[in-house]
Amino acid sequence: MSEEFKVEIVNPEKSFLVKDDVSEVVVPAFEGEMGILKDHISIISFLKPGIIKILSKSGDENYYIEDGIVEFKNNNLSILTSTIFNLADMDKSKQQDLLKQAEVEANRTDINDQSKYLADQKVEVLKTLN
């Protein structure tokens, strides 16, 4: 029996990525990183800023996301996100831009704790990329 399942990433504008030979996906869930393998229990979870790792036969891929929701059901993984970048297409200047934006956000004082936490996360993740 194959150990592969299907993953679909959609953003509001289009279906971003569909792959059906995926062996493992690691997503930055709200309460820590979460690896999803085939036949995982049905789950809905929130994502925080971080890296999605998709491991498959045809090669591994990494994506940077800023928010999102994952839903896993019947070996179908759907990831809904409004901001996603393929790390392979992302150059240093783009990373710097995002980092700057995130830092500005994180330093704002008029936001609530949750947004502050998310902004801090963004900064942290982007820093590790550089």
Place this chain on the structure above:
Amino acid sequence: MASLDDLKKRIASVKSTQKITKAMKMVAAAKLRRAQESAEKGRPYSEKMNNVILNLSNGVSDKENAPKLLSGTGQEKTHLCVVMTSDRGLCGGFNSNIIKKAKSYFVKILDEGKELKIITVGSKGNDQLRRVYGDKIIENISFKESKNANYFDADKVGKMVIEKFEAGEFDVCTIFYNQFKNVITQIPQAQQIIPLNNEGEESSSDESYEFEPDEDEILSNLLPKNISTQIFKAMLENSASEQGSRMSAMDNATRNAGEMVDKLTIEYNRSRQAAITKELIEIISGAESL
């Protein structure tokens, strides 16, 4: 009867109008294809989002304490209507259809003695509603600078709506837009987004999910996102509808101009012939009298 010269001028002017409408039709057709494509591409997201929320709301253990965005404030006193129209005219009945739909809803609300607040998106809607409901319009947004409907704009509208909801400014929110069916048919829609109306929709499965963090927390994070998503969907449908409507309107205009040119040309030829005949008669009768 108009002189030959006048007729000639009119034919020329109708012809140049025809050229313009023809060009507009072509542009609309090209834009339509793009708008339609993005409307179709945007559908999976809003469908998935809907699905997740449906599954979630079925899983909510404590219906009483469910987030207000889902269950409502418990009353229906103040209605907020978001009327989404285009920024440009010359698109047939596109804007009027939305306005007509919205107005009949307004009348109903006001007849029931409820309070009405309006947000207009797009300048054409604002122009038409300002005269009658000017004092009810609390906000007017226009995205003239953005070329295509994008999520960022929708998010701005969504955030504004949620802010007002949390400030207790309204109880029920409805958005008005045109749903794109095909080039000739666009259906004006009124969709209630707050509180979320899930009645009549059955969850695709009764399988239970594992939630992380718990349902309530996910829901309270997800619902605001869903508002923006629904508004974005409405914007995409609207932009496809606008182009479709404009295309068929301009197609009609081009055809009408063509008919007019034909009619005028016949009239022009007739009066030219009449003038020639008259001249001939004059010459002949002149020759006869010699």
